[in-house]
Amino acid sequence: MISFICDHTMDAMVSFILMNLLCNSDNSYALNSTYHSNVVALLGSLSADASNSTVGFATGAAGRGPDQVWGLALCRGDVNGTSCASCLALAPGVAFGNCSGVRDVSVYYDRCLLRFSDEDFLASPDDPAAPVQYGLNLEVNITGDPGRFVGLAADLVGALSGWAAHNSTSRYAAGVMTSAQGFTTTDFAVVRNIYGLVQCTPDHAPESCLGCLGRLRDEMPAVFNGTSGAQFNLVWCNLRYEVFPFYDSNPVVKLVAPPPPPPAPAGASGRNDANRTRGAGNASSAAAVVLGVVLAGVLVSTFIVFLRRKAQVKQYAEEDEDSGSLLFDLTTLRRATANFAEENKLGHGGFGAVYKGFLPDGRQIAVKRLDKASSQGLKQLKNELLLVAKLRHNNLAKLYGVCLKEQEKLLVYEYLPNRSLDTFLFAPETEKRLLLGWEARYRIIYGTARGLLYLHEDSQVKVVHRDLKASNILLDADMNPKISDFGLARLFSGDKTTTVTSQVVGTLGYMAPEYAVMGHLSVKLDVYSFGVLVLEIITGRRNTDACFESEVDDGGSSTMLSHVWDRWSKGTALETMDPSLDSQAPESEVLKCIHLGLLCVQENPADRPAMLDVLVMLHGQTSSFAAPSKPAFAFGHGETLSSGERPNVSGGPGNQRAPAADFSVNEMSVSEFQPR
Secondary structure: OOOOOOOEEEEOOEEEEEEEEEEOOOOEOOOOOHHHHHHHHHHHHHHHHHHHOOOOEEEEEEOOHHHOEEEEEEEOOOOOHHHHHHHHHHHHHHHHHHOOOEOOEEEEEOOEEEEEEOOOHHHOOOOOOOOOEEEEOOOOEEOOOHHHHHHHHHHHHHHHHHHHHHHOOOOEEEEEEEEEEEEEEOOOOEEEEEEEEEEEOOOOOHHHHHHHHHHHHHHHHHHOOOEOOEEEEEOOEEEEEEOOOOOOOOOOEEEEOOOOOOOOOOOHHHOOHHHHOOOHHHHHHHHHHHHHHHHHHHHHHHHHHHHHHHHHHHHHHHHHHOOHHHEOOHHHHHHHOOOOOHHHEEEEOOOEEEEEEEOOOOOEEEEEEEOOOOOOOHHHHHHHHHHHHOOOOOOEOOEEEEEEEOOEEEEEEEOOOOOEHHHHHOOOOHHHHHOOOHHHHHHHHHHHHHHHHHHHHHOOOEEEOOOOOHHHEEEOOOOOEEEOOOOOOEEEOOOOOEEEOOOOOEEOOOOOHHHHHHOEEEHHHHHHHHHHHHHHHHHOOOOOOOOEEOOOOOOOEEOHHHHHHHHHHOOOHHHHOOHHHOOOOOHHHHHHHHHHHHHHOOOOHHHOOOHHHHHHHHHOOHHHOOOOOOOOOOOOOOOEEOOOOOOOOOOOHHHOOOOOOOOEEOOEEOOOOOOO
């Protein structure tokens, strides 16, 4: 492990600094040997290939048998082809001079790196035994709060790692962390900026890149000894931070450091005895002063509370007219998604594609880019934005904002890595279904119930979601559920919780009969949808499936709801359980959820429990549950319903519908908007 090697080479006003050198082999070769000839040939081809590559990267091999050599060349992500070639041209001289005759050599310049070896290191890019090379800037040390300095540097590296792994085809990112307070140094200057850079080889998958950079980041606190800069190198990834700009590109990540914690208040132990033993007269005066201060404080506090409440009233009154704080700049989103690169595309739904990306502050996002021909209009986008901006709950997906510029309509959501529930629950592959064990399913049922309770009773606005379904339940990394897609949601003001609408929108199969037929809208619509969802989670089947064997006289098929009711009424409800749950699900909990699901899909809305009662039931015993009656089956057909497709319950032409349209996409789902 060595510090920076002070070897500067200038080429067309570009300086190349030799940062590290590793002669990593006990075996040697003669300079006129076949192995040496193979190395020379390989380094020449690597330099040409990397400098001509759009990502400045090349690998290769030369020779055969004991004289075979493998090699890799990588230029920094902000270096052009000419500078890349010039930098790599310096490496052979260093390798053959400083590591003469060594068969495995790694050369690290600030703008390029090169390795050759008689072992096939290309076959094991994530080798945990590969040595980490680091160099320290020993010229300037941090004297003021060095622990906070290296912590901020590590935070910057973490944000840059996410950007490089997910947003850059060259797996490269540079950025800056700014601290208003700054840090004092040994040269008596105050530095306020920490500049950082990370890079992986472009052939690394995002997760592998993050793992490689994470290993280097973990080394930072152990190596740090107050130095203001350092570089950490593996052949497959590297990072560097300094207190001065050292890269040529513009920073893609700009972070602002939080203020340091305030110093602890001075104790009272230092007061002298005279101050503790004042006379009674002084004590009375002090008491009077304190009382006056307290009264003044109460008056001031009361006035402040009054002003805050007045400001809040004004804020809520104006909120529908101002969503500026939730508007994103188009340039920011283009950078976040690498200009909507195909490799960042998560999927394509009914209204447009969804892309993953990273914001400059390190947040990972999912961006829904609506097609220009989409029927999802500006008014509906603003309605969803202003609604979700008022909702904050762990079981609701976060909508960060929108961008409406240059014919683009973009919705920015939090990124949830496990996509939507339907991708697991209805997957044809048994292996994928097994990832959704009973514990995860029960957690999803419980979390969804909590989210609905918040919407119905606990949020500052009462909300009926109107489109609760498996594709609108997103899952985070721990399989916790988050309700998404509030485009069809309906708000209620005051104590009003029911209404009648002529615009029926949603997804048949999840829609309560009183809403689908007569437009009666209430929170019991969501309860019905929740019941259908619970039974889908238990059975692992869509409510639209008609492949269950029916035991009626006609020998036909039945829907999922009728199948569950048939087994429940015969006392064999456990036969409806998803076969992949066999032997791992407690029978009592499965029966409780089936019982609860049937109660939620009762035909009469008054017979369905409120979401608060649902949560109580999930915590209680089935002995306290009411007995369910036969649910309504006539409306479980599952097609997406638009306002002009109201079902005709008499069995006429109104019952003829188009095939179901599956609008579920990766990371989120979308619903067709209709005017309210």
